[in-house]
Amino acid sequence: MRINKYLAECGVASRRAADKMIENGEVKINGKICSLGDEVDIDSDHVTVNGKTVSAVKKYDYYIMNKPKGYVCTVKDDKGRKTVMDLLPQNVKRVFPVGRLDYDSEGLLILTNDGELTYRLTHPKNEIPKTYLVKLEGTISDEALNKVRNGVVIDGKKTGKSNIKIVEQTRDAVRLHITITEGRNRQVRKMFLAVGKEVKLLKRIKIGELSLKGLDRGEVRKLTNEEVEYLSNL
Numbered sequence: 001m002r003i004n005k006y007l008a009e010c011g012v013a014s015r016r017a018a019d020k021m022i023e024n025g026e027v028k029i030n031g032k033i034c035s036l037g038d039e040v041d042i043d044s045d046h047v048t049v050n051g052k053t054v055s056a057v058k059k060y061d062y063y064i065m066n067k068p069k070g071y072v073c074t075v076k077d078d079k080g081r082k083t084v085m086d087l088l089p090q091n092v093k094r095v096f097p098v099g100r101l102d103y104d105s106e107g108l109l110i111l112t113n114d115g116e117l118t119y120r121l122t123h124p125k126n127e128i129p130k131t132y133l134v135k136l137e138g139t140i141s142d143e144a145l146n147k148v149r150n151g152v153v154i155d156g157k158k159t160g161k162s163n164i165k166i167v168e169q170t171r172d173a174v175r176l177h178i179t180i181t182e183g184r185n186r187q188v189r190k191m192f193l194a195v196g197k198e199v200k201l202l203k204r205i206k207i208g209e210l211s212l213k214g215l216d217r218g219e220v221r222k223l224t225n226e227e228v229e230y231l232s233n234l
Contacts, residue, residue: 003027003038006047008115010054011094013075015119026050060114061093062223066215067109073097084109087218098122099183107132107204108212110223110231117232121207127181128234129208132188133167135201136174144195152194154184159191177205208234 001009007018007027018027025033028048029040040047047054067073071082075096084097088111098110098118112118121128145166151158160182168175178188189199205212210227223231 001040001042003029003034003040003047004036005115005119006040006042007049007054008118010047010056011060011096011113011115012049012054013096014098014122015115016122017096021049060112060117061095062114062117062228063088063092063095063111063220064210064212064215064223064227065109065111065220066212066217067101067106068217069104069106072103073100073109084111088220100185101204102186102189102202105202105204106217107202108207108210109204110207111220117228120234121231122183124182126234129179129181129206130183130204131177131179131206133201133203133205134176134178134188134192134199136176136192136197137172137200138174139169140174140195140197144197147195148178148191152191154187154190154194159184159187162191173200179206207231 003022004015004018007013008015012018013021019036021027022034022036026049027034029038030046042056065084065087067084071084071087074083075085077083081103093113095111095113098112099122101107101109110121120126145164149162149164151161163179164176166174166176180187188202192199208230210231215221
């Protein structure tokens, strides 16, 4: 098994984060620093991360959180900011966030030690739909909305098509739902910035049909078996 996949399945980190650990020389197989792409024999090899033995997880844990603004989606933050881990109950085993919501964004976040589910929900090829509530100041033209729907160029690459539905329009602001199947860095904010509109509020409200129903800001609960199965089959 590829070492990054093994670390993900053991609940150490996502595959992407595991790759960074490997690049930094933090991971050893049988006492030797490993490289990206190395294979591990899960029955006989001894794997360590920063000197600590890595063991396979026998039971996975799954949580859903309504992330508030002012928290970062990392296990630790080198700038000393609050992380989503601070919101978990003290008895929760080691889990990590699935994907990112930036510091100023809020809403639905999955946390787990199931590396395969993390990979499924975050890899672009799977095109998992994620829906966000967006608030913009003032109004936005149909022309600008259609540009965002059909894809705009951000960071040198055109975004995929998105579904947009206006849910409230006043003289001072517009609220809308946007569904995308990509997960690029600060993507929704950059998509609207590309048509001259700054996002004032960004909240993820759905992954597929899984929603925040019943969860107040900052609250966390375990996912049900049915919800885990649903996410695994998206």
